[in-house]
Amino acid sequence: MSATGLPPDFLSRLDGLLGPGGLLTDEADCAPYGIDWRRLFPGRAAAVARPSSTGQVASVVGLCREAGVALVPQGGHTGLAGGATPDASGRQVVLSLARMNAVRAVDPVGLTMEVEAGCVVQAAQAAAEAAGRLFPVSYGAEGSAMVGGMIATNAGGINVLRYGMTRSLVLGLEVVLADGGVVDGLRALRKDNAGYDWKQLFIGSEGTLGIVTAAVLRLVPRPRYTETALLAVPDPEAALRILAAAQDSLGDTIQAFELISRCAFDLLERYAGLSGPLPPSPWCILLEAGSSLSGLRDAVEATLGEALERGDAVDGVFAESKAQAAGLWSLRERITECEAHQGKSVKHDVSVPIPAIPAFLEAADRALAEGAPGTVPNVFGHMGDGNLHYNVLVGPEHDSAAINRLVHDVVDRFAGSISAEHGIGQYRVDELARRRRPEEMALAQRLKRALDPDGLLNPGKVLRV
Amino acid sequence: MSATGLPPDFLSRLDGLLGPGGLLTDEADCAPYGIDWRRLFPGRAAAVARPSSTGQVASVVGLCREAGVALVPQGGHTGLAGGATPDASGRQVVLSLARMNAVRAVDPVGLTMEVEAGCVVQAAQAAAEAAGRLFPVSYGAEGSAMVGGMIATNAGGINVLRYGMTRSLVLGLEVVLADGGVVDGLRALRKDNAGYDWKQLFIGSEGTLGIVTAAVLRLVPRPRYTETALLAVPDPEAALRILAAAQDSLGDTIQAFELISRCAFDLLERYAGLSGPLPPSPWCILLEAGSSLSGLRDAVEATLGEALERGDAVDGVFAESKAQAAGLWSLRERITECEAHQGKSVKHDVSVPIPAIPAFLEAADRALAEGAPGTVPNVFGHMGDGNLHYNVLVGPEHDSAAINRLVHDVVDRFAGSISAEHGIGQYRVDELARRRRPEEMALAQRLKRALDPDGLLNPGKVLRV
Incomplete structure (x- = not known):
């Protein structure tokens, strides 16, 4: 072993495989690959391999296996769970897919698109749009996140209600x-x-079972009409009644049904000067529907009118232009940033069965008030698919891990998930192992051993071997 | 070993586990479980275990493992590939899930339903309908097929275009x-x-990796409006242009886009006395769209009107009632029956990239004319999702296996699948092994070894160990 902890000729062999520009070994060059953007998971890469083809990826993996060196696949490095960040040992090699970024083909009739793993999600969306179609996975980090990471984490985002998670869009x-x-x-x-659908194993397994190098994605027709509205509602029960009524009257034209708490609006006003178009209310719903049919506006208006009549909504406003729709969405999208300005927060990305959302919120609020007095829940999220970002504003005196456990205990009581869309990475490894049934963890271990017997693919992520 | 080829006390122990009515050993009782409904795969069950709970299934599997006895899971036994039929050795035990048939819960707001594996698909659909929602997997055998088999085969059917295969509806x-x-x-x-989505492995693996005992299924809102139309088109290229235009104008309201050849209409007329509402034409399209919005009819009419103006369609008719819509669908659904009346046919369940359909049809027709003169292709299928039932009417002089290979060779040239929706079972095992890349088959073998190391779960199906 050399000073790097790597076999002596390893780096030169790697360099030979990758060619000019393919290998970074300088500490300053490697540093950004070693720490996530939230700076929660500081690590250090021994080197960064930047292959430009699937063949090169295969050669790098083969060499690492021969040398017993662990690999951490990395795309846009925008994950929230440290899934693409190496550990601090300085003995792990980051495998960046960034140079494999081609959109290889777009088929607007067959509604498919072939892209390489390093293609930025936004570039994939743009290629679909240029062909008159939609690639519907959309989330905050899409300007940097890459298709390989999107698949490895089974990314969710704002359109899951209508189009499903990434998994449902990978062919x-x-x-x-x-x-x-x-x-x-x-x-x-x-x-x-025809045979086992083995690709499913690699979707959402965060690079621990194999490395995604390219994908055929499913496209959908672009909705011709989109309606966006903000509604003030008295409580989560009322929001749930509006969702049920909208399923009857609007069907699967509903694309987004976001719940936003008063706390989030207060933060938006304080730190971004955004006041929103409605007077303050305990909760708001941001609803978006899309269709190819021109009757959409009438149907959405009728649905929301009935909600106002029933008293489930107390006020509401329609976006009358794309700019107004973007304005409503920016309220939703800037919450995280304003939360950061406020100070420390403990984040949760949970899901529960949709009808249980009001009871979950009540139980979690109560558990916090009792178990962590002085904390403030800042709740927002994708109510329409059961996924809430139940974040907690805390002071320096509060213990983040204890608050995680407290909230996740409530999630368990409602048979929910402690990671609805962000994945496990290194952040939730212990929480997952503690909470999932032993039979499920044993099955996961069995799959890991079958596909990565030497434990060299992204070790320490999702599960400990 | 006893005369049955089973360990001496095996059946009595099995009987003890299952209780009264749980075990069939009489040859006449077992016979129907031993042969598929098309009578293509005659086998013989040593016994039929009919557990009434998940615990009993677990006990049966445990006992079989201890005794080294192979198990063949079976639901409604309606598969087309012999996937649920035991071999002829008389040493395999059929595990029928039929007694586990409860609908455990339906949640119309959360859009979910929990059902046991032995629940008939139609009963699951009915439970969803009673709650005002739709379980959209729908196929010919739904009156007998069971949820466990639907999941084990990742069933397709007539609504895949809009709602996806079974996989996308299993939560x-x-x-x-x-x-x-x-x-x-x-x-x-x-x-x-939260962790590996291990359930994906069992969906579509035909009982070779584990036995599905219950599932949570996803429901969708019921479309309020449905439009069904039959169009006469000159050729598959015109059908493709209509599909592309409909994706622009009707978006994902399109639920079905079926292609039916003149040959199929001739069979319908000859053997069922069904003439169809349009004058004879080389091809027809059966199009169905659904929406919650009232503008659907206008949009479909406009789309089809434009197709007529362009000459892509030469004639067309709308269903003006539910009965008329059912009449149009019965044309599509009775083709298989009329094909059987005609005599022997060699069936194919293939898919190719959608824009390649016209070229595929031309190439397959040519290959048949050259390689199997005297045969007649009878083509119909789900053009909208690339899945064609490219069946071939043959005489006694023709060799079915040779025709399979001939058609599948053409499928390979278009990077298609030799089993789009029916699965592999025992019917296509050798064709799959011959055609799939060795790396894919090796990966499948690795998964099989990891999950069924003794090879006792549905041996000989999907792949040979």
């Missing part, structure tokens, strides 16, 4: 296995029941 | 593993990225 996958073998399943087929 | 799963362990993942969550 084909090319993967490099832990032994350096390449499995090419880049089929552009909407239906394919 | 949670309970599975009994090969070692008799139970993994309970019956979470009613729309979003859950």
